[in-house]
Amino acid sequence: MMFLRRQLPVVIAFVLGMFTLVIFYIPAAPMQGIGDRLKIFVTIIGAFAMLLGINSILGQHITKIRKRRPGYGYSWVLILGFVAMMIAWIPWWSAPPEGSAAYYPWGGLENPQGAFYWMFFWILVPMQATMFSILAFFIASAAYRSFRAKTLEATVLLVAAVIVMLGRVPLGTSMTSWLPDAGFWSSLRLETMTSWLLNIPNAAGFRGIVLGVALGIIATSVRIIFGVEKTYMGGGD
Amino acid sequence: MVRSWERYLLYTLIAFAVFLPLIFPFDVWPNLPTREVLGVFNTIDGLQPGDTIVVAVDFDPSSEPELYPMLLAVLRHAFNKNLYVIGINLFGPAGTGLGVKALTDIGGEMGKVDGEDYVMLGFKPNLPAVISQINSDIKEMYRSDANGRPTADMPILQRTPKLQGNIKYMVDLAAGETVRPWVAYGSAPGGYPMGAGCTAVSFADYFSFYQSGQINGLMGGLKAAAEYEELVGKKGAASAGMNSQSIVHALLVLFIIIGNIIFFRALSLKRAEEGGRA
Numbered sequence: 001m002m003f004l005r006r007q008l009p010v011v012i013a014f015v016l017g018m019f020t021l022v023i024f025y026i027p028a029a030p031m032q033g034i035g036d037r038l039k040i041f042v043t044i045i046g047a048f049a050m051l052l053g054i055n056s057i058l059g060q061h062i063t064k065i066r067k068r069r070p071g072y073g074y075s076w077v078l079i080l081g082f083v084a085m086m087i088a089w090i091p092w093w094s095a096p097p098e099g100s101a102a103y104y105p106w107g108g109l110e111n112p113q114g115a116f117y118w119m120f121f122w123i124l125v126p127m128q129a130t131m132f133s134i135l136a137f138f139i140a141s142a143a144y145r146s147f148r149a150k151t152l153e154a155t156v157l158l159v160a161a162v163i164v165m166l167g168r169v170p171l172g173t174s175m176t177s178w179l180p181d182a183g184f185w186s187s188l189r190l191e192t193m194t195s196w197l198l199n200i201p202n203a204a205g206f207r208g209i210v211l212g213v214a215l216g217i218i219a220t221s222v223r224i225i226f227g228v229e230k231t232y233m234g235g236g237d
Numbered sequence: 238m239v240r241s242w243e244r245y246l247l248y249t250l251i252a253f254a255v256f257l258p259l260i261f262p263f264d265v266w267p268n269l270p271t272r273e274v275l276g277v278f279n280t281i282d283g284l285q286p287g288d289t290i291v292v293a294v295d296f297d298p299s300s301e302p303e304l305y306p307m308l309l310a311v312l313r314h315a316f317n318k319n320l321y322v323i324g325i326n327l328f329g330p331a332g333t334g335l336g337v338k339a340l341t342d343i344g345g346e347m348g349k350v351d352g353e354d355y356v357m358l359g360f361k362p363n364l365p366a367v368i369s370q371i372n373s374d375i376k377e378m379y380r381s382d383a384n385g386r387p388t389a390d391m392p393i394l395q396r397t398p399k400l401q402g403n404i405k406y407m408v409d410l411a412a413g414e415t416v417r418p419w420v421a422y423g424s425a426p427g428g429y430p431m432g433a434g435c436t437a438v439s440f441a442d443y444f445s446f447y448q449s450g451q452i453n454g455l456m457g458g459l460k461a462a463a464e465y466e467e468l469v470g471k472k473g474a475a476s477a478g479m480n481s482q483s484i485v486h487a488l489l490v491l492f493i494i495i496g497n498i499i500f501f502r503a504l505s506l507k508r509a510e511e512g513g514r515a
Binding site: 032036039040042043045046047049050120121124125126127128129131132133136137139140141143144145147148149150158161162165166168169170171172173174191195198199202203204206207210 | 251265297363366373417444460482483488
């Protein structure tokens with residue numbers, strides 16, 4: 001039992017990890033064919049993660065409803081929404097109408113009169129877009145109350161933010177459009193300053209972060225392949 | 238510390254700044270195309286009729302206001318050039334619906350046929366694996382398209398059985414961390430050029446890819462979508478939103494200035510008080 005829980009996953013991770021790593025450098029068709037198969041396995045396993053996610057979220061909300069915790073009414077909305085969308089997407093497993101791929105009795109994505117289409121485009125899309133759009137109000141409040149030139153670093157950040165905010169909208173770029181678009185004075189145009197800020201200091205900083213993340217991924221992968229990192233099995237050593 | 242009436246005032250001003258320009262549209266400030274947007278536009282414009290491109294709809298409805306107009310503009314441009322378009326979504330299941338709608342609407346408008354001129358492949362989890370697999374075989378990974386049609390005999394996929402060596406350009410319209418895997422597992426090993434579009438918030442993140450040439454164009458937020466609409470010659474939702482965005486940005490700058498004036502005034506008063514006490 002201990003072997004199945006502890007040693008076997010490490011052996012599988014080592015064998016498949018090394019194999020995938022090696023075949024990356026062998027362009028021969030048979031090896032690439034095996035590599036392609038493995039990638040499909042990975043996708044299938046990834047789909048199971050979604051099932052786990054569904055199980056987890058439904059479990060949490062069913063418990064909330066059963067125990068009548070505060071706000072359990074919203075859990076009903078979530079569960080009903082989930083069930084309604086799922087039912088609307090179930091295809092009809094009979095012969096589809098001519099020209100159709102599968103017949104979705106409640107619409108599918110192709111039928112603008114269908115229930116799924118209606119729920120997707122007239123409930124889900126506007127609600128999610130609204131959630132994201134509300135950011136504008138929070139940003140306004142945050143900019144007013146916390147964007148202070150308290151230190152030199154904060155001042156540099158503030159000035160850069162103001163330039164980029166103005167340089168990324170037509171109103172801002174129009175403010176300096178009277179400056180010549182070539183020569184020294186062109187570098188004072190808001191869009192030129194914005195471009196410089198994004199291309200030079202910003203890109204340099206992000207490149208460092210990206211390289212750091214990549215090195216971190218390599219280090220973690222090596223640790224997993226060689227069995228040093230075992231937290232993916234659920235718990236430490 | 239913000240008093241509650243101040244917060245209500247800020248929110249009201251922002252609401253007016255968003256709504257009024259949409260209700261009473263005007264055309265005062267020109268939205269000139271930037272080099273980054275021209276990178277994507279010029280590449281698609283330089284392709285030959287019959288070439289195939291991939292458009293990744295890697296966003297969900299939360300980013301729809303910014304990225305959907307961008308998607309429509311890119312598709313309109315591609316179909317106008319008689320290019321074949323393969324749509325794909327590797328970000329989340331909800332993006333597939335947006336991709337199907339955009340391709341059906343613009344494709345229908347331009348007289349294109351689903352399965353022949355375009356296809357929406359739909360969502361699959363684990364994007365590095367999917368990207369590297371479709372680089373060598375699309376139909377093995379996608380046995381059916383987003384609408385459930387079998388891909389085996391689909392004309393567009395007969396012409397383009399794999400991405401590597403077959404597609405001329407790839408545009409990733411990304412709401413999350415999908416540009417990096419597309420560069421690492423798609424464009425670089427597949428040898429096809431790539432451009433990207435993203436929300437304004439993520440614009441700065443992807444500049445290092447643009448600067449290094451790993452992507453040859455970058456469209457950031459609603460502004461870039463509006464620029465693309467102007468380049469294509471059909472203004473849409475993005476162009477309509479640019480006035481609102483311009484005024485909101487100017488308002489934010491004004492809020493920052495007022496906030497700092499209040500802060501420094503309070504600070505100088507406090508110092509004067511402390512000086513008086515000493």
